[in-house]
Amino acid sequence: MQPSDPARALSHRAGEILERLRRLRPRVHVLTSPVAAQRSADVLTAAGAIPSMTIRVRDVVDFVRAADALVVNLGMLDAERELAARLAVGQAIRRRTPWLLDPVKLELSGARNTLTHELLAQSPRVVRLNRCEATALVGSSEPEVVAAWARRAGLVLAVSGPTDLVTDGRRTLEIGNGTALLDRLTATGCALSALTGAFLAVHGDPFEAAAACTLVYGVAAEVAAFEAAGPGTLAARLLDSLYALTPTLLHERARVR
Amino acid sequence: MQPSDPARALSHRAGEILERLRRLRPRVHVLTSPVAAQRSADVLTAAGAIPSMTIRVRDVVDFVRAADALVVNLGMLDAERELAARLAVGQAIRRRTPWLLDPVKLELSGARNTLTHELLAQSPRVVRLNRCEATALVGSSEPEVVAAWARRAGLVLAVSGPTDLVTDGRRTLEIGNGTALLDRLTATGCALSALTGAFLAVHGDPFEAAAACTLVYGVAAEVAAFEAAGPGTLAARLLDSLYALTPTLLHERARVR
Amino acid sequence: MQPSDPARALSHRAGEILERLRRLRPRVHVLTSPVAAQRSADVLTAAGAIPSMTIRVRDVVDFVRAADALVVNLGMLDAERELAARLAVGQAIRRRTPWLLDPVKLELSGARNTLTHELLAQSPRVVRLNRCEATALVGSSEPEVVAAWARRAGLVLAVSGPTDLVTDGRRTLEIGNGTALLDRLTATGCALSALTGAFLAVHGDPFEAAAACTLVYGVAAEVAAFEAAGPGTLAARLLDSLYALTPTLLHERARVR
Numbered sequence: 177m178q179p180s181d182p183a184r185a186l187s188h189r190a191g192e193i194l195e196r197l198r199r200l201r202p203r204v205h206v207l208t209s210p211v212a213a214q215r216s217a218d219v220l221t222a223a224g225a226i227p228s229m230t231i232r233v234r235d236v237v238d239f240v241r242a243a244d245a246l247v248v249n250l251g252m253l254d255a256e257r258e259l260a261a262r263l264a265v266g267q268a269i270r271r272r273t274p275w276l277l278d279p280v281k282l283e284l285s286g287a288r289n290t291l292t293h294e295l296l297a298q299s300p301r302v303v304r305l306n307r308c309e310a311t312a313l314v315g316s317s318e319p320e321v322v323a324a325w326a327r328r329a330g331l332v333l334a335v336s337g338p339t340d341l342v343t344d345g346r347r348t349l350e351i352g353n354g355t356a357l358l359d360r361l362t363a364t365g366c367a368l369s370a371l372t373g374a375f376l377a378v379h380g381d382p383f384e385a386a387a388a389c390t391l392v393y394g395v396a397a398e399v400a401a402f403e404a405a406g407p408g409t410l411a412a413r414l415l416d417s418l419y420a421l422t423p424t425l426l427h428e429r430a431r432v433r
Numbered sequence: 434m435q436p437s438d439p440a441r442a443l444s445h446r447a448g449e450i451l452e453r454l455r456r457l458r459p460r461v462h463v464l465t466s467p468v469a470a471q472r473s474a475d476v477l478t479a480a481g482a483i484p485s486m487t488i489r490v491r492d493v494v495d496f497v498r499a500a501d502a503l504v505v506n507l508g509m510l511d512a513e514r515e516l517a518a519r520l521a522v523g524q525a526i527r528r529r530t531p532w533l534l535d536p537v538k539l540e541l542s543g544a545r546n547t548l549t550h551e552l553l554a555q556s557p558r559v560v561r562l563n564r565c566e567a568t569a570l571v572g573s574s575e576p577e578v579v580a581a582w583a584r585r586a587g588l589v590l591a592v593s594g595p596t597d598l599v600t601d602g603r604r605t606l607e608i609g610n611g612t613a614l615l616d617r618l619t620a621t622g623c624a625l626s627a628l629t630g631a632f633l634a635v636h637g638d639p640f641e642a643a644a645a646c647t648l649v650y651g652v653a654a655e656v657a658a659f660e661a662a663g664p665g666t667l668a669a670r671l672l673d674s675l676y677a678l679t680p681t682l683l684h685e686r687a688r689v690r
Numbered sequence: 691m692q693p694s695d696p697a698r699a700l701s702h703r704a705g706e707i708l709e710r711l712r713r714l715r716p717r718v719h720v721l722t723s724p725v726a727a728q729r730s731a732d733v734l735t736a737a738g739a740i741p742s743m744t745i746r747v748r749d750v751v752d753f754v755r756a757a758d759a760l761v762v763n764l765g766m767l768d769a770e771r772e773l774a775a776r777l778a779v780g781q782a783i784r785r786r787t788p789w790l791l792d793p794v795k796l797e798l799s800g801a802r803n804t805l806t807h808e809l810l811a812q813s814p815r816v817v818r819l820n821r822c823e824a825t826a827l828v829g830s831s832e833p834e835v836v837a838a839w840a841r842r843a844g845l846v847l848a849v850s851g852p853t854d855l856v857t858d859g860r861r862t863l864e865i866g867n868g869t870a871l872l873d874r875l876t877a878t879g880c881a882l883s884a885l886t887g888a889f890l891a892v893h894g895d896p897f898e899a900a901a902a903c904t905l906v907y908g909v910a911a912e913v914a915a916f917e918a919a920g921p922g923t924l925a926a927r928l929l930d931s932l933y934a935l936t937p938t939l940l941h942e943r944a945r946v947r
Contacts (some may be wrong), residue, residue, distance in 0.1 A: 211470040211486050213725040217876035222921045227876065228795070229725050230766045235799045242798055252487045254513065256768065281485070284499055285492045360676055362474035362484065403919075406673025407479045416920025419874055468727040468743050509744045511770065538742070541756055542749045617933055619731035619741065663930025664736045 182349060183430035190388035190430075191423025193379045198224035202244035202377035204370065207231055207261055209252035209280070212366035215411070216249075219367040222415040223392075225374035231260040240267040244377035247370050248295065250288045251280035251363075258291060265298050274376040276302040278369035283312035300331055301382035304369045307337040317341075323348050334372065334386045336365055340394065342387040349387045352431035353394025355401040357410050364414075368393050371418075395429045396421050439606060440687035447645035447687075448680025450636045455481035459501035459634035461627065464488055464518055466509035466537070469623035472668070473506075476624040479672040480649075482631035488517040497524040501634035504627050505552065507545045508537035508620075515548060522555050531633040533559040535626035540569035553586065558639035561591040561626045574598075580605050591629065591643045593622055597651065599644040606644045609688035610651025612658040614667050621671075625650050628675075652686045653678050696863060697944035704902035704944075705937025707893045712738035716758035716891035718884065721745055721775055723766035723794070726880035729925070730763075733881040736929040737906075739888035745774040754781040758891035761884050762809065764802045765794035765877075772805060779812050788890040790816040792883035797826035810843065815896035818848040818883045831855075837862050848886065848900045850879055854908065856901040863901050866945035867908025869915040871924050878928075882907050885932075909943045910935050 203226045208216055213229055220227040228239050233256065240246055246268045248261045268275040277300040279292040292313070296303070307317040310333070314325040319341055326333040327345020335341040340351040358364045368389070375389040376382055399421070400413035460483045465473055470486055477484040485496050490513065497503055503525045505518045525532040534557040536549040549570070553560070564574040567590070571582045576598055583590040584602020592598040597608040615621045625646070632646040633639055656678075657670035717740045722730055727743055734741040742753050747770065754760055760782045762775045782789040791814040793806040806827070810817070821831040824847070828839045833855055840847040841859020849855040854865040872878045882903070889903040890896055913935075914927035 209486070210467040210724040210727075211474050211484075213467075214471055214728055214876065217725050218921070218925070221876045222874050224874075227725075228798070229723070230799070232766070232768050232801070234801050235767070238799050252489070253492070254489050284485070285487070285495050287489070287491050360479050360481075361672075362471065362478045404673075405670070406676035407475070408669035408672030408676075411475070411672070412669050412922035412926050413919070415875075415922030415925070416918075419920035419922075466727075466743070467724040468731050468741075470724075471728055509746070510749070511746050541742070542744070542752055544746070544748050617736050617738075618929075619728065619735045661930075662927070663933035664732070665926035665929030665933075668732070668929070669926050 180433060183432040186349060186387055186391055186432050187426040187430040189384055190391045191426050193375055193385065193388045194392055194421065196378045197374055200378050201226055202374055203228065203242055204245045204247060204373040204377060205239050205243035205264065206247040206249065206370050206373065207257055207264060208249035208366055208370065212249065212251055212363035215363045216367045216370035218415055219371050219418060220374055222418040223371060223374060231257045233259055233263060236260045236264050237267045240264045240273065241271065243273060245373040246273055246275035247373035248275065249278040249280060249366055249369055250282065250291060251366060253288055265295060269298060274301045274382065276300055276304060276369060276373050276376060278304050278366060279309060279313065280366065282309055296329065301376055302332040302334055302372060302386045304334040304372055306365055307335060310335045319348060332382045332386050334390060336368065340390045342383065342390055344383040347383055350433050351387065351390050351394055353391060353398055353429060355398045357401050357404065357407055358397050360407040361411055391426065391430055391432065392421060395426055398429065399425065437690060440689040443606060443644055443648055443689050444683040444687040446641055447648045448683050450632055450642065450645045451649055451678065453635045454631055457635050458483055459631055460485065460499055461502045461504060461630040461634060462496050462500035462521065463504040463627045463630065464514055464521060465506040465623055465627065469506065469508055469620035472620045473624045473627035475672055476628050476675060477631055479675040480628055480631060488514045490516055490520060493517045493521050494524045497521045497530065498528065500530060502630040503530055503532035504630035505532065506535040506537060506623055506626055507539065507548060508623060510545055522552060526555060531558045531639065533557055533561060533626060533630050533633060535561050535623060536566060536570065537623065539566055557588055558633055559589040559591055559629060559643045561629055563622055564592060564594040567592045576605060589639045589643050591647060593625065597647045599640065599647055601640040604640055607690050608644065608647050608651055610648060610655055610686060612655045614658050614661065614664055615654050617664040618668055648683065648687055648689065649678060652683055655686065656682065694947060697946040700863060700901055700905055700946050701940040701944040703898055704905045705940050707889055707899065707902045708906055708935065710892045711888055714892050715740055716888055717742065717756055718759045718761060718887040718891060719753050719757040719778065720761040720884045720887065721771055721778060722763040722880055722884065726763065726765055726877035729877045730881045730884035732929055733885050733932060734888055736932045737885060737888060745771045747773055747777060750774045750778050751781045754778045754787065755785065757787060759887040760787055760789035761887035762789065763792040763794055763880055763883055764796065764805060765880060767802055779809060783812060788815045788896065790814055790818060790883060790887050790890060792818050792880060793823060793827065794880065796823055814845055815890055816846040816848055816886060816900045818886055820879055821849060821851040824849045833862060846896045846900050848904060850882065854904045856897065856904055858897040861897055864947050865901065865904050865908055867905060867912055867943060869912045871915050871918065871921055872911050874921040875925055905940060905944055905946065906935060909940055912943065913939065
């Protein structure tokens with residue numbers, strides 16, 4: 177099967193950004209939960225980025241100053257990380273460092289829902305979430321509704337699911353790569369958010385960065401699934417794939433419309 | 434070799450519970466240590482459950498309300514998690530949500546020992562621990578002593594070791610599955626505690642749930658060990674086994690008396 | 691190729707210490723970051739040691755009392771761990787328990803730099819760090835400069851890099867084992883620090899302990915890399931190698947001068 181035109185365009189762009197990431201080795205500061213920390217750092221490191229993760233209030237501003245992108249993940253949010261997130265985002269805005277918000281399980285917690293809305297007012301370039309969280313935030317996971325919301329909010333929404341959706345309201349792509357086996361492993365969405373931060377760090381158009389990262393992660397996961405007997409070997413092979421992924425493989429496997 | 438009668442009965446029941454778990458996908462809230470968090474969540478997710486792990490005092494009651502079971506692990510206990518544990522257990526009792534206690538290394542810390550005894554008064558359905566911890570709690574790891582203690586306390590004790598022991602004082606099973614290689618990997622007992630929470634979530638008899646989970650985990654580990662060159666590949670293969678385990682395999686491999 | 695004399699001497703000593711470690715199963719208390727906790731504990735456990743990791747102020751002194759070595763890692767330092775580190779080091783000094791300092795990213799944070807210097811005054815047996823951190827601490831990563839600093843400070847410096855350097859100022863070894871693929875996995879330096887604690891626990895000469903551990907870890911990593919398709923399978927195989935490593939393999943592969 178020949179790749180579609182959007183598949184060709186996105187895989188070409190994704191290959192370019194991935195090669196730039198490997199060359200520039202951007203620093204990404206990630207505020208995330210203990211359960212997602214190692215997997216997120218491993219994914220970033222395998223792809224070629226350099227993660228840092230401190231949540232300490234008196235250190236976080238220094239670390240964000242040294243970073244090329246910031247990722248704020250609200251999973252297992254605690255009081256210190258909440259304060260660190262506010263300080264980190266303030267510093268990112270002052271330095272025009274791109275930052276991404278992953279409002280994990282905002283539908284289950286009033287505190288996270290409140291913080292999500294406060295942080296949305298501070299211009300994240302990308303909000304990355306799953307369908308359930310998108311429905312809680314936007315009212316629906318339908319492409320048109322999500323796109324309209326993104327346009328009004330002036331940001332990129334990247335919604336993961338069986339088909340991933342990336343939109344800035346003006347442009348919308350649906351990406352069909354990935355594997356259902358990812359759902360049987362913890363924190364794979366959190367790790368995708370972390371990796372999207374690295375793409376934002378090396379590419380100025382946040383829509384293209386988020387779409388390219390979604391494609392790279394999906395292709396890496398489906399290639400990993402060929403070699404995997406289940407979620408445990410998938411976890412190991414996912415890092416191997418991200419490390420070894422080539423532009424050719426992206427081009428051959430991209431399913432985009 | 435033909436399976437014994439207890440092996441046949443338990444493997445049959447374990448197969449039923451495992452299939453129900455995969456169909457119902459219960460939510461399990463796990464309060465655990467940073468070092469055990471990812472492995473515990475991966476084990477739950479591979480088996481088909483949905484973990485959550487927040488320890489934040491203002492969120493934990495909401496998360497326990499949405500959960501089908503609660504697991505309280507005292508490893509690396511800190512002050513916030515201690516308070517969260519009290520709130521979480523209170524909520525579990527109000528909603529009659531089954532909960533499990535894993536009093537990690539209570540013998541090394543006066544604070545954990547005190548908290549263990551306070552929590553034991555709040556009717557955990559199951560207390561899961563290793564032989565060393567059982568000796569510290571019960572005074573011995575001998576089956577008769579453990580069983581008598583469980584009967585007086587009105588709960589299930591699940592003691593892991595070369596042979597695992599599960600008892601409610603009235604019924605006692607010894608399960609000889611597993612692999613010594615598990616001892617060369619960190620937090621495998623903590624992960625078993627988390628998984629036992631998922632079994633409690635979908636089966637009303639806590640003795641059967643704990644025994645079935647012990648069997649499933651032991652068979653999954655020994656099957657994983659066939660493919661493993663050491664503890665690292667064992668960790669990956671353990672998740673694969675839990676994902677793929679069949680009732681037939683449980684039946685063929687159960688060693689129970 | 692015949693091994694050099696230093697290679698022969700160090701691999702012989704490393705084999706002895708590793709076998710003692712497996713026989714004695716020392717307890718190592720490790721104060722480290724959430725992102726490094728599981729990998730550090732897995733490395734210790736695979737090699738035969740028994741890790742504990744609590745940072746709680748009211749528990750940490752009890753855990754250090756029960757430990758044969760202490761490792762203090764400043765990655766993702768938070769206020770509670772900073773206080774725990776002070777208490778833990780005080781207890782280690784009182785009991786003459788050997789302890790190791792890993793001043794992660796001290797160059798990025800004023801708070802860590804201050805704490806590093808405060809802790810250096812409390813006689814760690816070994817300071818383990820990478821070249822970037824060594825340059826920040828010592829002013830250079832050149833062997834002569836590092837050795838002179840170690841001699842003045844009266845401790846062992848173990849600096850990891852493409853070639854690892856271990857020196858107490860009087861004796862200096864350069865160890866060329868390892869694999870560049872380790873850099874594509876997170877917290878592998880933190881895990882080496884944790885493992886060095888286990889070597890300190892069973893061998894009284896901290897220079898030999900640190901050099902032996904550096905050799906063991908490097909050989910285990912390069913053997914793991916033969917079987918690895920990338921950083922994910924490397925992570926699994928590294929634990930397998932540490933579990934299975936033989937004195938013969940150390941002898942055959944040691945590159946030391």
